[in-house]
Amino acid sequence: MQHALVVQDRSLVYLVAAGFLVSLVGVGLVFRRFSSDSRDYFCANGQAKWWLVGGSLFMQSFSAWTFTGAAGAAYRAGWSVMVMYGAGVVANLFVARFAGPWFRQLRVTTQADAVRLRFGVGMEQFYSYLQLAAGFMFSGAQLFALAIFTSTILGFEVWAVIVVLGVVVLFYTAMSGAWAVLAADFVQALVLVPVTLMLAFICLARLGGLDGMFEAIEAAGLRGDFAPFKSTETVASLPGVSAGYFTLGFFVAWYLNTTIQNSSLLACGKYLAVKDGREARRAALLASGLALLGMMVFFLPPMAARLLVPEAIESLPLNNPAEGAYAGIALHLLPPGLVGLVLVAMCAATMSSLDGGITGLAAIITQNAYPALCRLFGRTPIEGRARLAMGRVVNLVCAVSVIALALVLAKMGAGGVFALVLDIIAVLLAPVALPLMLGVFVRRVQRFVAPMAIVCGLCTGAGAAFLPGWTGGEPWLYHERIFAVVVAGSCAFFAARRFGPRLDHDTAAIEAEFFARRDRPVDFAVEVGAGNDSRQMRVIGCFALALCGGFLLLALAESSRDHLGKFMVPAVFAGGIAVALFARAKVARSR
Template identity: 30%
Template sequence: MSNYDYAVVAIYLCFISSIGLIFRKFNKDSSDFFRGGGNILWWLVGATAFMSQFSAWTFTGAASKAYTDGTLVMVIFVGNGIGYFMAYLWAAARFRQMRVVTPMEGIRERFGRANEQFFTWIWIPIGVFYAGIWLNAVSKFVSVVFGMEMTLTVVVVGLVVLFVASLGGSWAIAASDFMQMLILMSISIVIAFLAIGAVGDGSFLTGLTRFTDRLPANHLDWTAILRPEIVYLWVFAAVVKQFCTICNMNDSHRFLYAKDSRNARKAALLSAILFFVGPIIWFVPPMAAAILYPDLSVIPELSRLGARVTDGAYVAIALRTMPVGMIGLMVTAIFAATMSSMDTGLNKTAGIFLRNFYKPILRKQASEREYLVVGRVVSIFFGILVILCALIIETIPDFGLFDVMMLFSSMVAIPFVIPLIWAIIIKRSPSWSGWSTVIVGLLVSVFSSSYLNPETVRKLIGLDSPFAPQERDEYLFFTSLILNVVVASLWFLGTCLFARKDGELAREQSAFWDRTRQPVIADPEASRAMDRAQLTTLSRMCIPYGSFVMLLCVVPNPLAGRLCFVFAGGMIVVIGLILRHAAKKIVIPLAEAVTGRVKETVSTN
């Protein structure tokens, strides 16, 4: 990297850190800190929902899969799009209408207090492990670009992300997610353009014609390496997994930010569109790397990755094609992806600890100021645990980041969310249905990974020969996921036969369903000041930063390289101008002050 690249990274980190300081004034209590007081507009919520499903893993672990198997990896992200579209049609508004600050408060009202504590303490280690995977992914990327030793990189990057994540709560997270989404998408488009140009020896049009012709056979024909039965089961399992990890009560937190039901639905639709379009852009570079560099081990910068050299496929093509100064922007885009996932995860986990354990169990009568301070302290504590987890993941032998993420999701995360999907479909269930379904699902995971004979599965799906070594990870993934979904669902539905129609839990469940059927409608008179504040503040961040990126066109580069900066920065400036125009259309009387609260009304329909 050049001095220009280092300067770009330094300015970016200062810019993102300033967001936390700017939005601290928006936090008046723990509800503001952990969900923006339920006042955030749809385009901010949509950006947070999109970026919370996104991390540097996309550019390392998933890019590795794209390098080796091509378009197959896109199924995961299309599955995200399907999940968010289903949320738009069905779940997003219902989640917002729970009218809670954290997902666990909704679980308490649906299943009872014992389940609140059970799911709280099961989720915390799951959330920490996910964040550890994301941190490991971005550290792997930074290790290659900066030439740093991996352990040191994990610690340094983890501390940087922790500092940014713990500053301004959910308001800062939503704002930074929006800015980082703009940075990520603009730079991703540029890198995809340059990658195709590299395939065409500098000509984009030539690269387009050569790209599909020179791709390895399995990049477009998924059955070239894996047998069709395995491919179909893997695709089905991947789509189901992504749906499950979006449309469940635990992951409802992204929609709790929205100022009303309508904004929650629009946020889900925005995320769906981004996930349908994004994979086409993100995975062109690693697939181009498969054409240009069939053996990545020959690239000196990737030597630090050892046996996991394919995790550096995206980095390889970027380092070879990007103009001076833009590598720094690429680093900021990768930082953006992981910081968005980690800060959202840390905020959610800290909020759950505070609102569902510290407040109801330890300090019921504490002040909101104490809750805010404890929330920040807990965020820092969990951030340190994430760093330790990322270091442990690096020691796991024989598994790439893609395999670690997919297997963990299918064996641990899916058992956790299955009862939380059925909980918003089935109206009544006994109090023990939630926690018992999780335990049954975890036992199924142990059985499928340790005791289920692969030969039994092979014969069941009609394969003529044993699983090949390259099919092992796919077999473990789809077997554990499908068994978990089927067995855990049957268990939950079976428990509903024992649900009582009277008693305290039945009354709480009836109240829960009555509330979720009533739309949250923000009072436009009460919300316009806060709406304008969001639009104005974000426009004031977009326009200066986009202008800075455009000014990088003065860095010595060929004309094409200079135009890359103009395009990337211009996208951000245009969005800033649109936001400023929208803010000016909101007229606020001089006597009206920003209250920080949106008055909610309930539809009588």
């Protein structure tokens, strides 16, 4: 049977989207007073509570691709995508056990600061400029991808969506920095978690529960396609699924790569904002728990779409119709107000990565590249409120640059350029993350070891990515490329460490300082002073209460009649969080 998957009340969807964007602008306005210097602005001065950071970690671990590309893969390949997303659960548990508390105890402001503390100034500058190049490309590509999907649902031009979403992110990040990023991510999670949970339960109810879903899979002849672990032959028969994905080798490589990246100094940024090592561990555990919830609920709707409305999904006006499976099943099962919330949740998934990426770029320029240039030219860097003002201006420039790059990608089209940008980022990320992870655990590492391992990994990754195309050979599969980079980078790292010269005095001093900080617990009262716990809880509680009211107002719309129970799910969730935060704020203030 053919279903018309279109928005029935487009004006209500526009209203929901506008309300969401206004709430993010409100976050920037409210949190602008939380920053008094550049350390406040770029890492919340190590004062953020674990639940705020944990929610932000969860939101920045995925993007709208989860609900488009990954949802399309779940539509075709079923349970395999759930297994794939379990990597975030495992990686965050590993970080909670080891690296999370260590990251906070480094007592630095940016990731590049942590790299300098471990490997010296030269490595800091190498990382800074490499991260700037990759970060601008990645953020521009993210904004472009989000605009493509959003414009398809809302019917706007891609360039207009890029400008509107980019300006909103620009506003609240430039105004309030890390505090606004953390708060906006948490507010976005208050929308995304209950909405995705509700849609998953509605899909299961329509199928008759899990037993009914398994029966429907069997009846549709999809048992082999939906199997968690697949053979290369099965994967080859699935349209739109890359060769080699969802095999045992793929999962081993995916979990390994995710754990390496989450445990490297590349990922330490969020943990620098929490109060101490104990709160860093709790933040990682919260992120792991939310990742487990997301793994279970994000991909049930596209799988249900394959069982309930496959003809309608295949008729969607997208280059790859399966990528519209999540939005399609939402249009099929939900009233317009909740469709708007689903769209908002999908936007939040990318905006949460985009805001952190832009602020991270501004932090590297302001805290690492700028002081190095001042030293080079014999100038004294500005400090205090002057550095804070500079950080805001740089953040503004970074956001404008990302918007411009996304507009360039939109002008050139969504074909080869977009894929090339993502390939370049993929080639860069794994080789850089590996030595920056090993350096957190391994001692007696000479200065040249990490750059040598990075260069070796980059050469291996670039060769695996591009040589087959140039020579006419078969492209390497994902897990073959990851294994090659990890083996080559690890061999270079440990061989150079083993057979290189002994540590000189300066390198030994740098290493001793790194591990001394890593292992020394933070005394918050002595090192930071008075916290603002109750203030954080009260402000976020107010935003949660406003969201609760907004969800209930949507239930009053004519198109929402007979759907009150569905609107109560996100309303009760946000209201419950608000009550809990107000109660904890009262306790914290009394202390």
